[in-house]
Amino acid sequence: MSSGLATEMEFHVLAVDDSIIDRKLIERLLKTSSYQVTVVESGVKALEFLGLVDDENTNSNCISNNRSTHHVEVNLIITDYSMPSVTGYDLLRKIKESAMLKDIPVVIMSSENIPSRINNCLEHGAKEFFLKPVQQSDVNKLRPHLMRGKCRTQNQQNIINKRKPLEECLSPDRTTRFNDLALVQ
Amino acid sequence: MEVDQLQRNFLEYTNLLFREGFLDGQFSQLQLLQDESNPDFVFEVVSLFFEDSERLLNDLTIALDQQNVDFKKIDAHVHQLKGSSSSIGAQRVKNTCIAFRDVCLEQNAEGCLRCLQQVKQEYLLVKTKLEALLRVRVPHLFSLEQQIVAAGGAIPMLNDFC
Numbered sequence: 001m002s003s004g005l006a007t008e009m010e011f012h013v014l015a016v017d018d019s020i021i022d023r024k025l026i027e028r029l030l031k032t033s034s035y036q037v038t039v040v041e042s043g044v045k046a047l048e049f050l051g052l053v054d055d056e057n058t059n060s061n062c063i064s065n066n067r068s069t070h071h072v073e074v075n076l077i078i079t080d081y082s083m084p085s086v087t088g089y090d091l092l093r094k095i096k097e098s099a100m101l102k103d104i105p106v107v108i109m110s111s112e113n114i115p116s117r118i119n120n121c122l123e124h125g126a127k128e129f130f131l132k133p134v135q136q137s138d139v140n141k142l143r144p145h146l147m148r149g150k151c152r153t154q155n156q157q158n159i160i161n162k163r164k165p166l167e168e169c170l171s172p173d174r175t176t177r178f179n180d181l182a183l184v185q
Numbered sequence: 186m187e188v189d190q191l192q193r194n195f196l197e198y199t200n201l202l203f204r205e206g207f208l209d210g211q212f213s214q215l216q217l218l219q220d221e222s223n224p225d226f227v228f229e230v231v232s233l234f235f236e237d238s239e240r241l242l243n244d245l246t247i248a249l250d251q252q253n254v255d256f257k258k259i260d261a262h263v264h265q266l267k268g269s270s271s272s273i274g275a276q277r278v279k280n281t282c283i284a285f286r287d288v289c290l291e292q293n294a295e296g297c298l299r300c301l302q303q304v305k306q307e308y309l310l311v312k313t314k315l316e317a318l319l320r321v322r323v324p325h326l327f328s329l330e331q332q333i334v335a336a337g338g339a340i341p342m343l344n345d346f347c
Binding site for chain 2: 019021024028029136
């Protein structure tokens with residue numbers, strides 16, 4: 001098979017926005033990049049989808065028991081900042097606090113250009129901050145984060161599950177791209 | 186009508202809407218996202234905008250009709266309308282919302298009522314124009330787009346004529 005790793009991988013992006021128009025837009029934009037897309041309308045629904053049930057009585061890192069039986073892999077989360085109840089910022093914090101999810105790249109979108117808001121999000125781990133309306137050129141910036149993220153997850157997964165080493169997942173001519181990773185020998 | 190002529194009318198009309206400031210570059214972005222696999226994309230997004238805006242304008246009318254006006258709530262609604270109009274490129278509606286938010290900050294009920302009237306007006310204007318451009322909800326009225334498609338043509342993009 002001559003196709004490289006990049007074309008074989010299907011990235012799954014979770015998009016979160018309380019605006020029905022913006023949900024439609026972001027879904028279309030992501031699909032033009034051939035990503036698999038799940039769109040949800042709130043931070044609460046996003047947490048549910050990710051298996052992080054926001055329960056006051058439990059630790060926020062507590063994962064529901066169902067997670068291991070229906071693992072839904074998400075490669076990137078793109079979320080609106082201003083949402084009622086659980087904001088995009090709240091979502092970012094919860095994801096970064098979760099052992100299971102902290103390595104998933106998170107991107108924030110906002111209609112308001114507030115430098116302190118932007119800096120705050122980036123400081124707390126957001127990979128990008130897009131000003132709305134989001135453009136195709138913004139969505140094009142997601143790919144490197146997706147590529148980096150997927151490979152790291154694959155590597156960790158292999159170590160945890162003692163599955164076949166990473167080099168068997170990568171075609172030989174691709175290994176040199178990921179020069180910040182150590183191959184499992 | 187000849188397809189070419191229809192296509193030119195469509196473009197001229199779109200250009201007019203851009204020149205008069207009803208639409209901005211974001212609308213072109215929407216058109217770029219429409220293709221054979223998503224032929225109704227612009228129509229779908231604009232329809233969602235109509236539904237959403239009418240809901241928000243209704244909520245704003247009710248909120249401003251209260252004894253004790255909740256300015257936070259009003260601001261939240263206007264923020265949403267500003268966002269959605271920005272997302273489809275409805276520039277004049279968006280700008281009216283920006284002004285509305287400033288008046289809301291002053292907690293001026295009278296001022297807010299005037300702003301609401303203005304937003305409603307701008308919304309109705311852009312709605313009429315967009316319905317003319319795209320498929321309309323009233324079946325017997327043929328939009329320019331429908332006429333072009335019926336005549337066997339493709340909906341032209343601005344770049345086609347550059």
